[in-house]
Amino acid sequence: MSLPDRTRRLDRMKAIALGCLLGAIALLVLSHVMGRQGIWGWVGAFAEAATIGALADWFAVVALFRHPLGLPIPHTAIIPRNKLRIADALADFLVDNFLAREQLLQRLDAWNPARQLGEFLGEPERLNGLSKQLQGWAAESLKSLDSPLIEREVLGLVHRQLLAWDAAGTAARLTRALTAGQHHQRLLNAGLSQIAGWLDKPEVRGFITEKMVAMARREFPKLTWLTDKLDYTDALGEALSTKLANAIVDEVQLVLSDADHPLRHRYAAEAERLLVKLEEDPDFQAKVDGWKREFVDSQLVQEYARDLWQRLRQWLHDDLAGDDSRTFTHFRAYAERLGRRLREDPVWQEAANAQMRIAAEHLADQIRMVAPAYIRQTVESWDTTEMVDEIERAVGRDLQFIRLNGTLIGGLAGLILYGLFHLPWSQWFG
Template identity: 30%
Template sequence: MRRVATGLLLAMAALFLAARALADQHSAWGFVRAFAEAAMVGGLADWFAVTALFRHPLHLPIPHTAIIPRNKDRIGDQLANFLRENFLIPSVVARRMGRMDVAGAAGRWLANPQGAGGGRLARGTSRLAQEVLNALDQDRLGGMVRAMLVTRVRETELSPMLGRALDAAIAEDRHLPIIDHGVRWARGALAANEHLVRAMVHDRAGSILRWTGLDETLATKIVDGLDRLVAEMAEDRDHPLRQKAEEGLRSLARRLQHDPAMRVRVETMKIELLENPAMQDWINGLWEQARLAMLRAARDPEAVLRGKLGEALRQLGATLQDDARLGRTINRFVRRATVGAAADYGDSIVRLVSETVRGWDAGTITMRLEHAVGKDLQFIRINGTLVGGLVGVLIHTVDVAL
């Protein structure tokens, strides 16, 4: 477009020369000459105006030219203030977010990821995710993930959490399978180690008992009694020993929550476990496993959507569309989170914009703004050339008429 505008100006210069040479042959050439002459003036004037915005015309230090490079810092500040006053004020953000149905949009996309451009969105997101995951420094990021996870676990006191979880499990009878498993384990352990019981009775029995064979009878009675006791515990949920086990679990839950000594013991065990090399190796492997899983999902998102995860996401999408109460809750949460981000980070965003523009050199900001405006700058020159020519014809017409 710059070449078109310049070519049009040169064409007007050529037309002016031709009309001047042929002016004596017909009066119409006077109108052509007036048009071309005024068009050159209009084109040159608008070329000067457009150029003066971004640089010095002909590299001459003419006053009030190169306006944008000279005022780039002020432009950055004004742009930052514009963002702050029109987009990042919490009241403005809240008002605009109030008109957005984020939950509904998310629900429609989850229910039909391939529809309404969702397939293109999924493919674009997939490519972006792959590029990000492949570009990250895996060793450094893995170390950051491990450090963050370990730090979070260190800062979290596990004992009260375990105590409350155990309390909740007992209240809902979810501890019963644990006791049942313990009883079954005890019965299996007794059967597998019956020979040890018999050997213990034999070693501790007197010589008379061994000579008469009563040690074997006594060992059989002990084994049978223990086996019968364990069987009764397995069959009777109200067995006294099971009740004792439940009391022990309730006592453990209370101690985990309220006993300082127990809480210190749990914290000590937690720290020892975190510092164990095997645990550190396991934590290190967590990030790599997660990264590979995310990479597989990113490479083939449709396969993920076809599986159980996809079915769950579609059900979630349907729920978000049908459950108005849930939708209002999610929209309210998103609105509050966005408003909070604007309140907390608005000044930082504004400062980032201002400092970024200030950091650009004059050539960079000139190029970016000129490219952002695009062809319209050259249309100003073209329009100036044509409008100037028409004004020239009008003036020549008035002059001839008078």
């Protein structure tokens, strides 16, 4: 494939990955606009986590080849900064794993391991036997999780990961994503519309009336004594609450209809000020981190995590103990599909054999004595910029799938976490 063709393919995949990121952000904004109620709560959870996953994997992929956004962030531009180390590592790796492999690869190609695996998975008795063995092994392994020590280690690992999470950085990235496309103004519109609709409800106005009357009786007992005598206190409270609600609704409508309203400018300024503090103010970042630590260290969160771990462990224990294990029912179904693909689909068979071939290459152990020096000299002679560009053209397109997978897997993780907090687990486990 020519150089222009590889460049175009890389640019096209970058555009697709960027489109997925923008799509996740759009879904996130839409879910907030819709109030994140019902299905929109799930959509919002997916979009929120997908956005974070997409941004994180974008950073990881870019950091291989250059400084993200041109910023000299430590441990980025990994390939150009480690050219000599890459040369040494590449030489050692190729010599140790690839150079003497012809005989092994010839035998592997003749055996066609993908086809053999497909035939094995296509025999129901052998597949059921494998499934039962794996289920028994999993059930035995699960018993070790009953140990309080394991529970402490697992919960401790989760706790440490949460403490290590850069909450301020995440908040800054989300805030920048929202403000970059004026999405924060749409969120303001949605919030103001919710307030206006809420104040229009009779029960809300009645609640405001009750609070105003109660406050008046407490603060102005003599005045309310007189109005009570005139049987006018409740009517006066209702009139005042109506005027207050109408005034707020009118002001809200004014803000919604005026894109240049002063409140919008103050709101945008506060958002920008918050973003600057999140990105540049160490004291505020420390404060955000403190809030995160208070939440993570709270007794409620720790008890919930412990209860969740115990429920999950019990569910797995009950599932693996039965003959109709849902986990291994899914495993058998997947294994059957995989076996059918490996037997009938040449593309799948070729891909699987290619992967097994790579694994076999790692077993080769003969060394050609002149190879290490030749590889080091060749890599060291390359122009760094040209080397990075060539590597990116060679593998960058595939790396964009990491960004796509990060978006999808992040979104799925968001759905799972949202489900853990919102689904009626007690009915399932209890």
